[in-house]
Each structure stands twice: as structure tokens, then as C-alpha cells.
Amino acid sequence: MPPAREGNRPARGEKPPARGDRQAARGRRQAAREYPPVIALDVGTTKIACLHGELDGEGNLIAVTGIASVPARGMHKGVVVDMAEASESIRAAAEAAAAAAAEDEQDETAAAAGVFVGVAGSHVVSMNRRVSITNPNPDHRITRAERQELLRKLKEVDVSPDLKLIHALPREYMLDGQDGIKRPVGMYATNIEMEGHLVFGAVNSVQNLVGAVEHGGLRVDDIILEPLASSRACLSEQDMRSGTLLVDIGGGTTDIALFVSGRLAHSAVLPVGGNHITRDISVGLKVPLAAAEKIKLEFGHAQSHLVEDIEMARVMVEEPGDAGERPVTFSRKFLARIIEARVAEIFSLVLQQAKDSGYLSSVASGIVVTGGSSQLEGICGLAELVTEFPCRIGYPAVAGSIVDIPSNPVYATAVGLLLFGSERVFARGPSQPPEPLTSTLGLWEEVMAKVKGWFGLRNKT
Numbered sequence: 369m370p371p372a373r374e375g376n377r378p379a380r381g382e383k384p385p386a387r388g389d390r391q392a393a394r395g396r397r398q399a400a401r402e403y404p405p406v407i408a409l410d411v412g413t414t415k416i417a418c419l420h421g422e423l424d425g426e427g428n429l430i431a432v433t434g435i436a437s438v439p440a441r442g443m444h445k446g447v448v449v450d451m452a453e454a455s456e457s458i459r460a461a462a463e464a465a466a467a468a469a470a471e472d473e474q475d476e477t478a479a480a481a482g483v484f485v486g487v488a489g490s491h492v493v494s495m496n497r498r499v500s501i502t503n504p505n506p507d508h509r510i511t512r513a514e515r516q517e518l519l520r521k522l523k524e525v526d527v528s529p530d531l532k533l534i535h536a537l538p539r540e541y542m543l544d545g546q547d548g549i550k551r552p553v554g555m556y557a558t559n560i561e562m563e564g565h566l567v568f569g570a571v572n573s574v575q576n577l578v579g580a581v582e583h584g585g586l587r588v589d590d591i592i593l594e595p596l597a598s599s600r601a602c603l604s605e606q607d608m609r610s611g612t613l614l615v616d617i618g619g620g621t622t623d624i625a626l627f628v629s630g631r632l633a634h635s636a637v638l639p640v641g642g643n644h645i646t647r648d649i650s651v652g653l654k655v656p657l658a659a660a661e662k663i664k665l666e667f668g669h670a671q672s673h674l675v676e677d678i679e680m681a682r683v684m685v686e687e688p689g690d691a692g693e694r695p696v697t698f699s700r701k702f703l704a705r706i707i708e709a710r711v712a713e714i715f716s717l718v719l720q721q722a723k724d725s726g727y728l729s730s731v732a733s734g735i736v737v738t739g740g741s742s743q744l745e746g747i748c749g750l751a752e753l754v755t756e757f758p759c760r761i762g763y764p765a766v767a768g769s770i771v772d773i774p775s776n777p778v779y780a781t782a783v784g785l786l787l788f789g790s791e792r793v794f795a796r797g798p799s800q801p802p803e804p805l806t807s808t809l810g811l812w813e814e815v816m817a818k819v820k821g822w823f824g825l826r827n828k829t
């Protein structure tokens with residue numbers, strides 16, 4: 369479990385804020401509490417993280433007033449599998465974060481605020497498509513009608529009836545074979561093509577998530593796809609412009625977001641993560657899961673060739689029932705081989721995803737790995753070996769703000785949710801009450817309208 373509060377981390381490329389700046393920020397906060405607190409809820413497979421943030425009068429996120437992280441129950445591979453258990457964990461995380469924030473917040477405004485929730489799971493699927501039409505206008509001038517027709521064709525795709533289109537994102541246009549066109553209306557061409565990214569989600573999975581959050585005593589303000597949230601927290605605008613592959617390796621899932629020319633070109637959620645590494649260790653070393661997790665955190669390494677042949681480690685492992693403890697001795701190199709095999713498989717899957725998307729050659733800036741499993745020693749080295757891209761760890765950061773944020777990669781999604789939420793709360797205006805989703809079930813259109821809104825923030829055409 370990550371510590372409740374992490375040390376301060378300066379925003380990317382910036383100096384840590386001076387003590388005077390912090391005091392000034394606190395003064396500004398106390399002077400103007402115009403906006404309700406922003407509350408982010410990351411419902412992960414292994415932990416539920418809840419963050420409370422505060423905005424200044426200009427909409428800047430200036431403080432994280434409450435942080436809580438509790439073990440997740442009732443979750444599997446990023447989706448709710450037991451509504452009662454999941455909602456209990458959500459309630460516990462929300463109450464702990466609210467208690468931590470209480471001295472900074474007015475209780476009634478916190479209670480009224482809705483929460484910004486992340487959605488993931490392997491039910492989220494995406495694809496890239498290219499569609500074309502022949503310009504029907506005699507003068508070959510492109511109007512909005514042609515753009516609309518292309519969008520309609522882009523959305524016309526045969527998928528399972530359980531899946532619903534979350535969003536259709538036009539990325540670029542090709543006019544008579546000329547690519548790289550962002551705004552075609554007003555230009556002239558005979559053959560007009562549109563390339564776009566489509567994202568689908570399973571209706572039931574999203575509804576179960578919203579239900580668990582509401583049963584946990586919270587109101588859902590908005591829903592954001594988790595790979596987008598993690599990207600928001602860990603990537604700079606420059607990263608997104610120059611082509612970056614974000615990989616958030618959590619406990620049950622690996623979330624992928626590929627950005628090209630500042631826009632989302634591909635997204636995916638793979639049903640594999642740190643829990644699989646732990647399970648492999650449990651089988652390989654013949655120890656219970658809890659001991660395997662402890663061994664992974666304490667002795668794990670993702671690159672076996674960097675571990676000495678003779679390095680041995682010893683841990684005490686609890687026997688089932690009252691049988692006490694027994695010592696287990698193992699070779700660290702053998703442990704690293706187990707871990708390496710699984711992590712290499714994860715990066716191979718990620719690479720395959722990027723290849724299949726058709727955008728691999730546009731990834732100029734490399735890979736950014738975040739999420740709890742990114743803390744595994746040697747993970748970036750292995751990512752570089754498997755993918756042949758430069759790699760760095762993604763630490764959540766808030767550019768240009770004086771703010772205490774949890775810089776541990778385990779909080780990447782939660783910090784991203786807080787940033788998206790901040791924009792939404794500010795855009796709504798100081799005196800505007802939140803517009804939470806009003807009911808738990810049967811509100812697919814409402815949920816999806818909100819998800820679409822978030823995509824639109826970074827994918828305007």
C-alpha cells in the first residue's frame with residue numbers, strides 16, 4: 369500500500385516552490401473559496417485512491433487537501449465484480465480522504481461535490497478506421513455536410529451488441545491523397561478521406577462502476593477513461609505533440625494511450641498487470657500470494673542479467689493456519705527471471721498494440737511507464753530492450769502550480785482525474801452547483817455523453 373502522503377515534487381522541469389510561495393498560496397486559498405472541492409476517485413484493482421483538490425479564483429489547482437488510499441475489494445482486472453464489497457472500499461477511501469481534508473474544507477461544500485471517476489477494464493476497446501467519400505459538390509469545395517457524412521461513416525462499424533460507441537474522434541483528413549489536413553472545410557478536393565479513433569465500452573461494466581460509487585455514498589460528477597487521466601498527469605504537452613506511448617501498469621490492468629501530434633491516436637486496456645507478476649512468483653517460488661507480493665516489492669528486479677548469479681535472499685513465510693512461519697531461501701536471479709518473463713510479455717503486448725494501431729512510427733519521444741508496477745526495479749531498461757524506445761518513469765505532476773501532489777506513480781490516474789475535474793469545476797463557474805449523474809442504472813446515454821465530453825477536451829477538430 370502506498371504511503372498516505374508523499375513528498376512534494378516540483379512540476380516537470382521546475383524548481384520546488386519556496387516556503388514564501390506556499391504561504392502565499394495558502395493565503396489565496398483562505399481568501400477565496402469560490403469553487404467547491406474537486407474530488408477524484410481512482411477505483412483500481414488493488415487500491416481505491418481518493419484525492420481532494422482546491423482551486424484558486426483562476427481555476428488553478430493550488431492544493432491537494434486530502435489523500436487516501438485503501439485496499440480495493442470486489443474488483444477484478446479493473447472492473448467491479450462484487451458491488452457490495454467494491455462500494456464498501458469506495459466508502460472507506462472517500463471517508464478517509466474527507467477526514468484528511470476536513471480542516472481545509474467547508475464540510476457542506478465537500479458533501480455537495482460530485483466525484484470524478486476513472487473507467488478502465490478490458491471491456492474498453494478501440495480501433496482506428498479510415499473512411500472516404502467522393503465530393504458531391506460540382507465545385508469540389510468541402511462543406512460541413514461532407515465532414516458530417518464522413519463522421520457518420522466512421523461510426524458505422526459492426527461490433528458486438530454488448531458494446532456501445534463511447535466516442536468517434538476524427539484525427540486527420542486526406543484530400544486527394546494529401547494527408548496531414550486537420551480542417552478540411554473550405555478546401556477543394558474530389559476524394560475526401562477521414563482517419564479516426566473509435567472507443568467502445570461495455571454498457572454493463574460502466575453501469576456497475578457508477579452503481580458501486582453511488583452505493584459507496586458518493587455522487588458521480590463525471591467519468592474519464594483512465595489511460596487519458598494517467599496521460600494528463602504524467603505527460604507534458606510537448607510529449608503529446610512529439611509522439612509518446614503512455615503505459616500505466618497497475619495491479620490488474622495495463623492501460624495504454626498513444627499520442628501523436630497532440631492527439632490521442634490509440635487507447636487500450638489490457639487485462640494483465642502487477643498481480644500476474646505476483647501470481648507467477650507465488651507459483652515459481654511455491655509461496656502464498658501475500659509472501660510473493662512482499663518478495664516482489666523487496667527483492668524484485670525486471671532485468672535478470674543485472675542480478676548477480678550468487679545473490680540469495682531469505683524471507684519468513686507464514687504457513688496456513690497456526691503452523692507458524694517457515695524460512696524460504698531463493699536466488700534473486702531466479703526471481704528476476706520470473707518477473708522478467710511476465711513484464712517482457714506485457715511490453716510485447718503493448719508494442720503489438722502500438723504496431724496494430726499503425727502509429728508506432730510516430731512515437732518519436734518514447735515510452736512513459738507509470739502506475740504502481742512502474743516502481744519495479746529495472747522496468748524501464750526492460751521496456752527499452754523489448755520495444756527499442758527510450759523509456760522514463762511517469763511521475764504525476766501539475767505544471768506551473770504550487771501544489772502538494774502525491775508524486776508516486778501509483779497516483780497517476782487519481783492526479784489525472786483531479787486535473788480533469790479541476791477544469792470541469794472551473795468551467796462550470798464559481799457559483800454553479802455540480803451536475804451529478806442522477807441515478808445509478810439505465811443512464812447509459814447520460815454517462816456516455818459525459819465521457820464524450822472529456823474526450824472532446826483534448827481531441828477537438
Ligand SMILES: Nc1ncnc2c1ncn2[C@@H]1O[C@H](COP(=O)(O)OP(=O)(O)OP(=O)(O)O)[C@@H](O)[C@H]1O
Pocket residue numbers: 411412413414415416440445446488617618619620621622641642643646661664665668739740741742743744745777778
Ligand atoms: N515497489 C514496487 N515494485 C513492484 N511492484 C509494485 C511496487 N509497488 C506497487 N507495485 C505493484 O503495483 C500494483 C498496483 O498498482 P496500482 O495501484 O497502479 O494498480 P490499481 O490502480 O489498483 O490497478 P488497475 O489500474 O490495474 O486497476 C500491484 O500489483 C503492486 O504489487
Ligand SMILES: [Mg+2]
Pocket residue numbers: 410412413618619739781
Ligand atoms: Mg490503476
